[in-house]
Amino acid sequence: MSKPHILIQLDTDSQPSVFDGVVAVDSGVAHLFRHSGITAESVRDRVHGAVFTRGVDDLKSTALFIGGSDVALGERVLTAVKKSFFGPMRVSVMLDSNGSNTTAAAAVLAARKHLELAETTALVLGGTGPVGRRAALLLAREGAKVRVGSRSAEKAEEVCREISEVVPGANLVGYAAGTPEQTAVALVSCQLVIAAGAAGVELLSTQALFNTPGVRVAIDLNAVPPAGIGGVEPLDKAAERDGIICYGPIGVGGTKMKIHKAAIRRLFETNDAVLDAEELYELGKSL
Amino acid sequence: MSKPHILIQLDTDSQPSVFDGVVAVDSGVAHLFRHSGITAESVRDRVHGAVFTRGVDDLKSTALFIGGSDVALGERVLTAVKKSFFGPMRVSVMLDSNGSNTTAAAAVLAARKHLELAETTALVLGGTGPVGRRAALLLAREGAKVRVGSRSAEKAEEVCREISEVVPGANLVGYAAGTPEQTAVALVSCQLVIAAGAAGVELLSTQALFNTPGVRVAIDLNAVPPAGIGGVEPLDKAAERDGIICYGPIGVGGTKMKIHKAAIRRLFETNDAVLDAEELYELGKSL
Amino acid sequence: MSKPHILIQLDTDSQPSVFDGVVAVDSGVAHLFRHSGITAESVRDRVHGAVFTRGVDDLKSTALFIGGSDVALGERVLTAVKKSFFGPMRVSVMLDSNGSNTTAAAAVLAARKHLELAETTALVLGGTGPVGRRAALLLAREGAKVRVGSRSAEKAEEVCREISEVVPGANLVGYAAGTPEQTAVALVSCQLVIAAGAAGVELLSTQALFNTPGVRVAIDLNAVPPAGIGGVEPLDKAAERDGIICYGPIGVGGTKMKIHKAAIRRLFETNDAVLDAEELYELGKSL
Numbered sequence: 001m002s003k004p005h006i007l008i009q010l011d012t013d014s015q016p017s018v019f020d021g022v023v024a025v026d027s028g029v030a031h032l033f034r035h036s037g038i039t040a041e042s043v044r045d046r047v048h049g050a051v052f053t054r055g056v057d058d059l060k061s062t063a064l065f066i067g068g069s070d071v072a073l074g075e076r077v078l079t080a081v082k083k084s085f086f087g088p089m090r091v092s093v094m095l096d097s098n099g100s101n102t103t104a105a106a107a108v109l110a111a112r113k114h115l116e117l118a119e120t121t122a123l124v125l126g127g128t129g130p131v132g133r134r135a136a137l138l139l140a141r142e143g144a145k146v147r148v149g150s151r152s153a154e155k156a157e158e159v160c161r162e163i164s165e166v167v168p169g170a171n172l173v174g175y176a177a178g179t180p181e182q183t184a185v186a187l188v189s190c191q192l193v194i195a196a197g198a199a200g201v202e203l204l205s206t207q208a209l210f211n212t213p214g215v216r217v218a219i220d221l222n223a224v225p226p227a228g229i230g231g232v233e234p235l236d237k238a239a240e241r242d243g244i245i246c247y248g249p250i251g252v253g254g255t256k257m258k259i260h261k262a263a264i265r266r267l268f269e270t271n272d273a274v275l276d277a278e279e280l281y282e283l284g285k286s287l
Numbered sequence: 288m289s290k291p292h293i294l295i296q297l298d299t300d301s302q303p304s305v306f307d308g309v310v311a312v313d314s315g316v317a318h319l320f321r322h323s324g325i326t327a328e329s330v331r332d333r334v335h336g337a338v339f340t341r342g343v344d345d346l347k348s349t350a351l352f353i354g355g356s357d358v359a360l361g362e363r364v365l366t367a368v369k370k371s372f373f374g375p376m377r378v379s380v381m382l383d384s385n386g387s388n389t390t391a392a393a394a395v396l397a398a399r400k401h402l403e404l405a406e407t408t409a410l411v412l413g414g415t416g417p418v419g420r421r422a423a424l425l426l427a428r429e430g431a432k433v434r435v436g437s438r439s440a441e442k443a444e445e446v447c448r449e450i451s452e453v454v455p456g457a458n459l460v461g462y463a464a465g466t467p468e469q470t471a472v473a474l475v476s477c478q479l480v481i482a483a484g485a486a487g488v489e490l491l492s493t494q495a496l497f498n499t500p501g502v503r504v505a506i507d508l509n510a511v512p513p514a515g516i517g518g519v520e521p522l523d524k525a526a527e528r529d530g531i532i533c534y535g536p537i538g539v540g541g542t543k544m545k546i547h548k549a550a551i552r553r554l555f556e557t558n559d560a561v562l563d564a565e566e567l568y569e570l571g572k573s574l
Numbered sequence: 575m576s577k578p579h580i581l582i583q584l585d586t587d588s589q590p591s592v593f594d595g596v597v598a599v600d601s602g603v604a605h606l607f608r609h610s611g612i613t614a615e616s617v618r619d620r621v622h623g624a625v626f627t628r629g630v631d632d633l634k635s636t637a638l639f640i641g642g643s644d645v646a647l648g649e650r651v652l653t654a655v656k657k658s659f660f661g662p663m664r665v666s667v668m669l670d671s672n673g674s675n676t677t678a679a680a681a682v683l684a685a686r687k688h689l690e691l692a693e694t695t696a697l698v699l700g701g702t703g704p705v706g707r708r709a710a711l712l713l714a715r716e717g718a719k720v721r722v723g724s725r726s727a728e729k730a731e732e733v734c735r736e737i738s739e740v741v742p743g744a745n746l747v748g749y750a751a752g753t754p755e756q757t758a759v760a761l762v763s764c765q766l767v768i769a770a771g772a773a774g775v776e777l778l779s780t781q782a783l784f785n786t787p788g789v790r791v792a793i794d795l796n797a798v799p800p801a802g803i804g805g806v807e808p809l810d811k812a813a814e815r816d817g818i819i820c821y822g823p824i825g826v827g828g829t830k831m832k833i834h835k836a837a838i839r840r841l842f843e844t845n846d847a848v849l850d851a852e853e854l855y856e857l858g859k860s861l
Contacts, residue, residue, distance in 0.1 A: 018336025025318050031599050049592025305623025
């Protein structure tokens, strides 16, 4: 008989996320150990407590979830967690700080329903932020031509270089997209635009969206008004507006939640899963 | 099938209350999310995590409990929680900081067993504190003539005004009750006295209690010696002493606990219950 | 029907131990209340919440576990916990800060498989630390002649006096064991040596161990290289090396874990168990 499933929630914020906790319960976790204030420096003891308490055959019944609002900190915690394993003495771990991985995966999966990604040119606005970078990575993996838009063309180019290192042969270009004029230029010839910017900032106007020929899918991930893409509504889920298929943050949310729950269940199938952006995207494809 | 019941314990103290946690478990909660250090300013994220994770039909399986030793802070948290709901995106919530609501309800319910409250004149000592204010409110709702006793007559009058605003037509008078003489005067013509003062302070002496004609029920809510009402024992539960029916803090405790447990179960029947003093009192009446 | 078993984890560290949490779940605890930052001064409210929520007959379904890396602090918390009980209003409690009690019990139980302890002379290195002191106490209870080794002979003698107070007639002698020469002298005529020093410090060299005639059992409890006893491997479990039966920290770990789990289950049999070093050792004997 397998041991009760324990999920250890490693949250970098001062309070552990209620959102992540409820999703864990709804994914069938029997016991949730909720930790807040987690840092990369101090996580080792938590990991050792997870890997040195059950026999190797039972380690798949213990798993780690890294969350919190600071994605960069979550990434450092994941690195530290992986360093704390000892050969087979390891447990599965998932990173979804600020929902960044499940959101990026759900957005690209939405686009994939309507476009042949390998033949798509995509603009990712807010492309140097955590969600944008992940969306760009996933699109690049699918063979899309990816334009990373950012107020700073330099930072955009840096993200392109980083992704190219892990996706050989990727077709990535950085674009300055800090003004309406720049953004309009960046959008020319794109079939897909994803807005993954800061909350409450419009990155693309209604006019720019509907006046640019060729755009077929627009996905806005900003949940706080005003919308990140003018004209896209939060609840839009493949809503056709003037010939463009639109998704809003809540419209993408259903798929995001499905990926999140499937991922929690996946953690308990083996003791060696590391679920980061690409693994969560692949998982989402299989649902 | 309904989702597992999750109670999110929002405690304003630095450690979450063990008392509230055990009662939650004994009321059938499947998963308890225990938070400490909760403030009105920071509670919104916790509430959003509760309301944005389950479908509207399942939101009745998630609920909030506000506790901790600071009742005024708990009240501010409740206000902030209610502001964080979005229309139907809400969950049931109960406030019982320091047990104030369940204690006041249990005390008035005890009195109601022996007195026709609408025909009763009642003195509430410690009437400006959290439990006293609530007891005065509940008595006023039942149509009793209520005397709010406090060291400061002004503060007592202020509480009377506050209650009158929510209970139109209430008969409330503030009394200075800072000295034995003042308290003796305040007690004249009362059938009921409830002491809800600070721990370990005698508010009414044995002599004053038994020498005032007409007093029929005396309820002391102070659990730390010396008693708040001289001559009333902690375990008294309708104990007749010299013609007066007495209740001590532990004597009232059984009813308090029943209300607390019934209230936790009630939280999971709908997603829109707000259980504050009056709702908990009504719930207690129905038990 | 009995109430759900609630274990209240009182951890003195800033994060509650994951290790202790997983073991609690695997011992069948239904609800784990995990507290961190526990101090002797503030533990009373936690204890009162545990003892004033369930009827006396149900108090055996609530229990306390004191853990954390600071054993001396854990001991003070245990003292404070016991003071917070009110006659029959109490719950069972176990102390195992830093695994000290279960480790010491497991080490002495390992020795007992091979030696008649009442006829054994034993040297406990690191004998003034938390695990060493407990091992010396347990050996003294079994009638062994115990040599407490420490860099400071004075501190060693102090530990001997402390143990003598609780084990009348115990045969204990303090030894300076700060240099290889001193340790070699302390080991003369011993059949058993237990090393319970700080992590990563060699207390006894390979040569000293194998060149001292008469030594039959060597137990090293240091899990961080270099070994506390040269030549003993972490996984050694009754491994015979050059005629000496060796145990390393992981070799002792299986028994330690069995004691820990049995102890958690034992907590829920009555409401008055206090499981400290000696009770855990006795429990281990019965497994």
